[in-house]
Every structure is written in structure tokens, then in C-alpha cells.
Amino acid sequence: MHILSPLLHQSFDSLSRKYGPIFSVDFGSIPCVVASTPHFAKLILQTNEQAFNCRYESMAIKRLTYDASLAFSPYGDYWRFVKKLSMSELLSSRNINNFQQLRLQENHVILKLFANKAKSYEAVNVTQEFLKVTNSVISKMMLGEAEEARDVIRDVTEMFGEFNVSDFIWLFKKFDIQGLGKRIEDLFLRFDTLVERVISKREEMRKNKGIVKNKDKEAGTEFRDFLDILLDCIGNEKSEVKIERVHIKALVMDFFTAATDTTAISTEWALVELMNNPSLLQKAREEIDKVVGKNKLVDESDGPNLPYLQAIVMESYRLHPPVPMVARRCVKDCKIENYMIPKNSLIFVNTWSIGRNLKYWDNPLEFDPERFLQNSTDSYIDVRGQNFSLLPFGSGARMCPGINLTMRLVPALLGAIIQCFDFHVLDSKGDIMNGGAIDVNERPGLTAPRAHDLVCIPIERIGYHGPLETLGC
Numbered sequence: 001m002h003i004l005s006p007l008l009h010q011s012f013d014s015l016s017r018k019y020g021p022i023f024s025v026d027f028g029s030i031p032c033v034v035a036s037t038p039h040f041a042k043l044i045l046q047t048n049e050q051a052f053n054c055r056y057e058s059m060a061i062k063r064l065t066y067d068a069s070l071a072f073s074p075y076g077d078y079w080r081f082v083k084k085l086s087m088s089e090l091l092s093s094r095n096i097n098n099f100q101q102l103r104l105q106e107n108h109v110i111l112k113l114f115a116n117k118a119k120s121y122e123a124v125n126v127t128q129e130f131l132k133v134t135n136s137v138i139s140k141m142m143l144g145e146a147e148e149a150r151d152v153i154r155d156v157t158e159m160f161g162e163f164n165v166s167d168f169i170w171l172f173k174k175f176d177i178q179g180l181g182k183r184i185e186d187l188f189l190r191f192d193t194l195v196e197r198v199i200s201k202r203e204e205m206r207k208n209k210g211i212v213k214n215k216d217k218e219a220g221t222e223f224r225d226f227l228d229i230l231l232d233c234i235g236n237e238k239s240e241v242k243i244e245r246v247h248i249k250a251l252v253m254d255f256f257t258a259a260t261d262t263t264a265i266s267t268e269w270a271l272v273e274l275m276n277n278p279s280l281l282q283k284a285r286e287e288i289d290k291v292v293g294k295n296k297l298v299d300e301s302d303g304p305n306l307p308y309l310q311a312i313v314m315e316s317y318r319l320h321p322p323v324p325m326v327a328r329r330c331v332k333d334c335k336i337e338n339y340m341i342p343k344n345s346l347i348f349v350n351t352w353s354i355g356r357n358l359k360y361w362d363n364p365l366e367f368d369p370e371r372f373l374q375n376s377t378d379s380y381i382d383v384r385g386q387n388f389s390l391l392p393f394g395s396g397a398r399m400c401p402g403i404n405l406t407m408r409l410v411p412a413l414l415g416a417i418i419q420c421f422d423f424h425v426l427d428s429k430g431d432i433m434n435g436g437a438i439d440v441n442e443r444p445g446l447t448a449p450r451a452h453d454l455v456c457i458p459i460e461r462i463g464y465h466g467p468l469e470t471l472g473c
Helices: 008-019 038-047 057-066 078-091 095-098 100-120 128-144 149-161 180-210 226-233 245-276 278-291 302-303 307-321 405-420 465-469
Strands: 022-028 031-036 214-216 221-223 325-329 332-337 339-341 346-350 421-425 455-460
Touching: 008 022, 008 031, 008 325, 008 346, 031 038, 031 465, 038 226, 038 325, 038 332, 038 346, 057 180, 078 245, 078 405, 095 100, 095 405, 100 128, 100 302, 100 405, 100 455, 128 149, 128 226, 128 245, 128 455, 149 180, 149 245, 149 405, 180 226, 214 346, 221 455, 226 245, 245 278, 245 405, 278 307, 278 405, 302 307, 307 405, 405 421, 405 465
Parallel strands: 031 346
Antiparallel strands: 022 031, 214 221, 325 346, 332 339, 421 455
């Protein structure tokens, strides 16, 4: 354990350079296997998927997800039912389209904020504002209202990635040596209080007014948020699986942690890389000018017509996957080529390492979106889990179900921001950076955000006030 840093994916990357593309290491009492190439990623996540179809659950994960989440539940009847429900009622193309106007409104909120800060030449914490946007989108899609959960969610994802000695050394199972147990309980109480209040409020509303539907005035349609659908499942005798209140809380935690932090992280990494590469930023803006024009804001409908912007997002996922490793638990003895992986081993597929490997990517440490454009040898690669050299959402049955939502939300938000604003970046002392690249150090945890918040003074681009005028700015 002494050779591992808090940035576990980086430590594993260094070890893979010394010991090869697949190696084993003992975490106390638990054997672990680390794979760092597309070949072994495919063998684990696709060819032998049934042997690795469960995720590892630490003490923190079990407690904070109520031991009933979609992301971490064992593969079985409950997991299949909840995934089917989530895909059909929250993350289906129909439902994502239903909430498109909501996402547009939330994008407008952050753009108005940046415009006001630009007028007064004030700094804004871009990291926190991205978290607010994604938190609000997910909250309204799930709960029908905005709930301020971003602080507790970022604390939760950080706790998920912390190394707890009690998880790995059987002798210490009953001892809270690092004091993490108290922090876990504090986090659990903070989140449980929030979600219990929301559920109780909705139950009271349903009792008094019946089921409340959201309305899309432009489309003339009505639809319901996920919380109402989940509450319908409670006490439903015809349901395939008995759903209780704790399951609703677990799913709310699931989607908050899976979508709020990771989507905000992806948008920030892409923006930072463009700031560090002005020529690429200019190319993206030229494409937006040509396709969208100077008097209309970029929105989700423009995405398919902006291949360079899409390539920027893809390249950001390659270099900065928001979840740097795909973790699985081996549920039965499995032979991978000449290696026997025993049951209950913990498996890591290091997607961060794969994305930076010279064998699979030309100049892997260079941010180069053009590698994903039509004439590139890498243009066939996508992020949907079939090309194992790029796995930001994982692969197989347990890959992230929110991929369609994320791939619409991130380009639209990023595109609108770079269309309207330049930024003066502030350093740690609050002074404007004059030259030099923005740091790309990471913070440890289940996700891999930048180590330091991005704080900037927005500058409205000359000649691009037209799109902002549509927002009343």
C-alpha cells in the first residue's frame, strides 16, 4: 500500500509500465487485478462479462447508497428491474426530449450569470457554477424541483474513492482507524435529510392534488418526473420487484452522484483544454459561426451539425475520463488468457491509462480533437463502450446508462459558453494569469476533477451580444 498514491489510477499507470498490461496486487486481504490495455479491457468487460458483472462495494458505498443502488447493486432481479425502469422512464430518448426545454433554461441561467459578471468585471467560480447547472438539471428531471445537493454529492464521490483500511484488512473490519466511519455517517445524514424532505413533500402533494404532471408548452405535451413514477411503484402488487422508500432514496443518490459531478467535470476539462489551446478554441468558434451564426445561441439541436465541437468533447473524455477506472468484482473463477482470476477479486480497468498509451494514440498527452474527425484514423471510435481504447462510460450491461443525456448536455453548454465569452483566469492568489497554462492536476476520489476550482472573470466577446440579447442580457 505504501507504493500507491491517493490518485490510484496514476499509481496503477506507473506500475503497468513496469509490470505489464495486466498485473495483480494485494490490497490487504483482497486480491486485485489491474488491466491497462484495450485488449484486456475487452476480455474483462465483454468476452467474460458474466464473470465480472458486479461492482465492488466499499463500506462507504454500501452506506451512502443504502445498499440498494442501481450502480452498485449485485447483478440480479432487482438490478435488472431498476435499470429497465430507469432507462424507460428517466433516460429514454422520449424522456430526454421532454426535458430538453428544462436543460436549455438551466444553460440560460449560467449564461446570464456570466453576462452580469462580465458587465461588472467580477470573478466567478466556474467549477461551482457547472456543478449548479448539472445539479439543477438532474434534480428537476428526477424530483421536479431544484435541490441544492452539489456540495454533499461532491463529498460523496470523494468518499467513494477514499482508501479505507477497514475495507481491505480483515483484522480491522470492526475498527474505524481513519475516522472515515464518522464522516460517512455525517454525509449519510446530510443527504438522507434532504431526500426525505423532498419525498415527504411530494407525498403530501399527491395526497392533496393527485399526480402532478410537467407541461411542455411548446410541444403541447405532459410528462411526469421520475419521483412520481417511483412512488407509484411503492405498494404496487403487480410490480416485478417490491420497491420501498429506501430504494427511491438509493436511486436519487445514484443519479445525483453519477450525473451531477461527472457532467460538470467533463464540461470543465473541455473548457480548460480550450483555454490552454487558443488555436483549437478559435476553430471551434469558427465552426459555430458557420453553422449557428452570431445571432443565435448554440443549443442541443445544433450538436449533430458541429463535428469539431463533438470531437473536442470526445478528446476531453480520452485525456480526462471523469471516472478514471472501471471497477468490477469477480463473481466466479475466470481464466483470462494464461491468468486465473479468483472469485471475489477486485478488478480495475484503467481507462485513464489506456487513453494516454502511446501504443494506441499518437501524441497521447497532446489535446488534439482532430484525431476524431472524419479523415482521421481514429474517427471510427466512439464513447459507447464498443471501442475499448475509449471507455469514459464503461462497457457492457453495467456501462453508464446516462450516456445519451450527457452527450447532449455537455456539447450544448460548452458551445454556448465559448460562443459568447472569453475569460481572464485567476490564479490561487486571485490575480489574473498573464501567460502560462492552467494547471491540469487532479483531485483524488471516485471521479477525477481538477485539483483546484476554475475561477475566472468572464469577458463578453465583441460582436457576439446578439445571442445574449435573446436572454434579456
